[in-house]
Amino acid sequence: MKSQINNFVSDFFFEYETQRQVLVRNRRVGVVCRLIQLGVLGYIIGWVFIYEKGYQSTDTAVSSVFTKMKGVGYTNRSGLEQIWDVADYVFPSQGDASFVVMTNFILTENQTMGKCPELPGKDNCSTNAECEEGRFKRTGNGHMTGLCLKQTGTCEVLAWCPVENDATIPDPPLLMSAENYTLFIKNSITFPLFNVNRSNLVEGIDGKYISKCLYHPDNDPLCPIMRLGDIVKFSGFNFTTIAKVGGAIGILVDWTCNLDWAERHCKPFYTFHGLYGNPGETDKARASVGYNFRYAKHYMEEGQAKRTLIKVFGIRIDIIVRSLAREFDIIPTLTAIGSGVGIFGVATIVCDLVLLYVLPKREFYKNMKYKYTDAYQQGSEEQDSEEGSTKKEADTIEKEAAKE
Structure with missing residues (x-):
């Protein structure tokens, strides 16, 4: 039990894990990858930093x-x-x-x-009936008195006169x-x-x-x-x-x-x-x-x-x-850089999709990228077998790349 604990602590503090990578020599995929990366770099420098000034914080007055x-x-x-x-x-x-x-x-x-x-045109009339007392028009100047004045042909109003x-x-x-x-x-x-x-x-x-x-x-x-x-x-x-x-x-x-x-x-x-x-x-x-x-x-x-x-x-x-x-501020600057670095991952995703689902030899690349195993075994035989398999895979990749 003590030995297992010591091994666990030793592995935790003194070992570093990294992902396995496969180097693919394919001109078409390589060109696609570099074009996407250049596009992302142009977006970060041209749009984020130069046009939008993502390295500065802002304020209104x-x-x-x-x-x-x-x-x-x-x-x-x-x-x-x-x-x-x-x-x-x-x-x-x-x-x-x-x-x-x-x-x-x-x-x-x-x-x-x-x-x-x-005024003429405001409340024209010919009889008193047309000048209902107490009524007024929105565009008129006052309240109607109920009289129609024959001299002007308009209703009489109570208002500021004239x-x-x-x-x-x-x-x-x-x-x-x-x-x-x-x-x-x-x-x-x-x-x-x-x-x-x-x-x-x-x-x-x-x-x-x-x-x-x-x-x-x-x-x-x-x-x-x-x-x-x-x-x-x-x-x-x-x-x-x-x-x-x-x-x-x-x-x-x-x-x-x-x-x-x-x-x-x-x-x-x-x-x-x-x-x-x-x-x-x-x-x-x-x-x-x-x-x-x-x-x-x-x-x-x-x-x-x-x-x-x-x-x-x-x-x-x-x-x-x-x-x-x-004004320049380190926080938005680091945020812009971090988001830009994250966008670079788009190139990897696109190239993986091309390799695994588009190219004619997609099954071969899929076997190179992923390693399938049913169980974990310890021992020198497995290690020797893994080293031989890795060497064999490398030779196969070089041959396939030479054919392309």
């Missing part, structure tokens, strides 16, 4: 955006001159990453709460001067995984530079001050067309950084995209073109509540931050 518009607009409506500043034409108040710059408008002044005729008439949009746009407004973007990002903080006011951008620069994709690609007319042009819109009925533009701030290089090389890249409501499109089937909304300025006059209703047509600006940072 936590971002904050601050904006500020500057510029003064001028209108002259029927001899009434008016100056418009940022408090008048930016909605909501400044600072958001999404806002609207007014470029055109329709004013309905001195509205009071009362009864007045609906009701808004927006059938005619001012053309050319009233605030064409908006083309020269400027937008200042301040963007800060943090990559928590790498503890890296960056701002779009990168190295070399100071107060003196900002006071003179104006963004241009070729001449000043890092300037954070952009002319509204240029933003529209870079996004593919025509300013006169979009200013009339409004639209939406996305400014994409792209932070794609390779932190294996110095942090100063991590810089933003600006692109501009029309999001929706492009008035230049000729698709007449669209349900809504442009971008607009309404707001009212309420006031009291001689004890009566009044308001001025403004229908605003404008350019909606959405600033979108996209980020991806990469």
